[in-house]
Amino acid sequence: MTVRTVICGAGISGLALAHRLAAEGGEVVLVERAPGRRPQGYMIDFFGPGLEAVEAMGLLPAFERAAYHYEEGHLVGADGRPRATVLTKSFARGRLMSMMRPDIEAVLAEHLPAEVELHYDTALTGVTERPDGVSATLADGTVLDADLLVGADGIHSTVRRLVFGPEERYLRHLGLHTAAFTFDAPDVHAATEHAFRLTDSVDRQMGFYALRDGRVAAFTVHRSADPALPGDPRAEIRRAYAGLGWVTPRALEQCPPAEEIYYDQVAQIELPRWSSGRVVLLGDAAYAVSLIAGQGASLGIAGAYLLADRLVRVPSIEAAFADFERLWRPVVAERQRNARSLARWFLPATPADLRIRRLMLRLSRVPFVMDRLATLLTGKDVTLADVLRRAGDRPLGPVSGSVPLTPA
Ligand SMILES: Cc1cc2nc3c(=O)[nH]c(=O)nc-3n(C[C@H](O)[C@H](O)[C@H](O)COP(=O)(O)OP(=O)(O)OC[C@H]3O[C@@H](n4cnc5c(N)ncnc54)[C@H](O)[C@@H]3O)c2cc1C
Structure with missing residues (x-):
């Protein structure tokens, strides 16, 4: 009999796990609340363990096709002149690619094995745990029975709230708000081409990436002790970043309406345990490191790879969850500490x-x-291959697709 997994959330972590479990012969149902692929995007620096996992999954060429390569980042004054320049390779310690978040999700979704059932517009609203399995209730009342449930549903995870308790217990606000949006403005595109640019400013900053389709991707970070989010993100962005100089007035003018803006507090998630019975959390839902760490996507994909690996190799589901946490928690905890001190x-x-x-x-x-x-910015140099070696596993390599997952 094949193990049946329900994954809540078709973000980067959920899609990567679906890919790996299905490749190993598991039955996977992926439920996603959004009506389709989420278009709101920001640029992600992608390097480290996640890139290793992507290579082992055979997806590196597809990632390369969607990637950007910015070799330099400039801190820019209000007059538009660079005040300092960093070589991106100086913090990645090796290969680094930059990718828009929706592009990462698109590559993962387009390469999902055909057997994966992916349902958009499908929110999980309830979880019932049983000794031999778990049931997920959906917003329309449907109940999905499974051998295991994975909450890969992000920093404000529903699965975590239902199984482990309210968000306030686990979310650590880091005193900042962040936003991201894309816009069309040829003059800003021309001024931001070929390198990443970040305003060199106190208590608030805006970063810009020129995209190959002519749009510009902007992200913002400003200090706010209050974790509560504004009712109107666009108005808040225009208020918080007024008077920053250079191309920022144009970006504020072009800022789209709320539904096209990503806006959230900058926070981390810390739980004493990532699993309960047949339910486990993955990615930001379990261990959000925050954008300060610049590695959440990488740790989401690498975590998915490791979790799938443990489920294939460890004879019981609960023991596989425990092994995943034993191996992965020290890596993400160090990234979280590092981000806080950074x-x-x-x-x-x-x-x-x-x-x-x-x-x-x-x-x-x-x-x-x-x-x-590099150590200051990204933490200790840990590879996924090291973590798997510690678990006594084979080196990373192409996925076999031949090992059926069998329930405990
Ligand atoms: C501005 C910014 C810059 C960043 N830069 C970087 C970077 O440079 N490098 C890097 O590696 N990381 C970066 N990150 C972090 C990275 O984006 C996240 O860590 C990563 O996307 C988390 O992926 P996830 O799949 O775990 O969660 P999410 O992306 O949050 O996905 C969760 C999914 O679950 C769905 N969902 C939620 N609730 C339900 C429900 N009840 N039912 C069904 N579906 C549900 C959501 O709709 C969503 O699709 C950045 C983040 C931000 C905000």
Whole structure:
């Protein structure tokens, strides 16, 4: 008999897990609340363990086709002049690609094995745990029975709330709000081409990437002690970023309506346990590291790879969940600590901190400093291959597709 998995959430983590489980012969139902692929996008720096997993899944060429390669990032003054430049390779320690979030999801969705059932416009609203399985109730009343349920439903996870308790227990607000949107403005596109650009400003900053279709992807971060989100994100963005200079007035003018904006607090998720019986959390739902870490997508995909690997190799589902957590928690906990200590440099609070950040970035071209900076920005150098080796597994390689998942 084949194991049946219901995955809640067709984001990066849920799609990657569906891909791996189906490739290993599992039966997978993926339910996604959004009516279709989510178009709201921001640029993701993609490197480290997630990139290793993508290669092992045979998806690297497809990722490469959708990727951007920005070799430099500039901190830009209100007059548009670069004040400091960083080489992107100085923090990735190896291969790095930049990808729009919807493009990552598109590649994963387009390469899902045909057997995966993917249902959009389908929200999970209830979970019933049983000793030998779990049932997921959907918004229309349908009940899906499964051997296991995976909550890959993001930082505001419904599965986590239903099974582990209210969000407030696990969410740590990092004192910032973030937003992302895309817009059409040829003048801004021309001013932001070929490199990533970030305003060199105190307590609020806007970053820009010129996209190949002529649009510009903007992201914003500003300080806000209040985790509550504004009723009108566009009005809040226009208020918070007024007077920032350079191309920012044009970006604010072109900012789309609320439904096309991604807006949230910057936060991390910390739970004492990631699983309960036949339910496990994955990706941001279990261990959001925040955009300060710049690795949430990478850790979502690598976590999916590892979870699927444990489910294939460990004889009981509960033991596989425990093994996944034993191997993966130290990696994400270190990323979370690192992101918290980096917050001061990610968004400087004083002109003096701005100057220090500029100096650090200028020094990043010195090889010894580059290494130290990589550790400061991204944490210890841990590979997915190391983690699998610690588990006693084979080195990463192409997916076999031949091992049927069998229930405990
Ligand atoms: C501005 C910004 C920049 C970032 N930059 C980087 C970066 O440079 N590098 C990097 O690696 N990471 C980055 N990240 C983090 C990264 O985007 C996230 O960590 C990653 O997308 C999390 O993926 P996920 O699949 O776990 O969750 P999500 O992307 O949140 O997906 C969860 C899915 O579950 C669905 N869902 C929710 N509730 C339900 C329900 N009840 N029923 C059914 N479906 C449901 C949602 O609609 C969604 O599709 C950044 C994040 C932000 C905000």
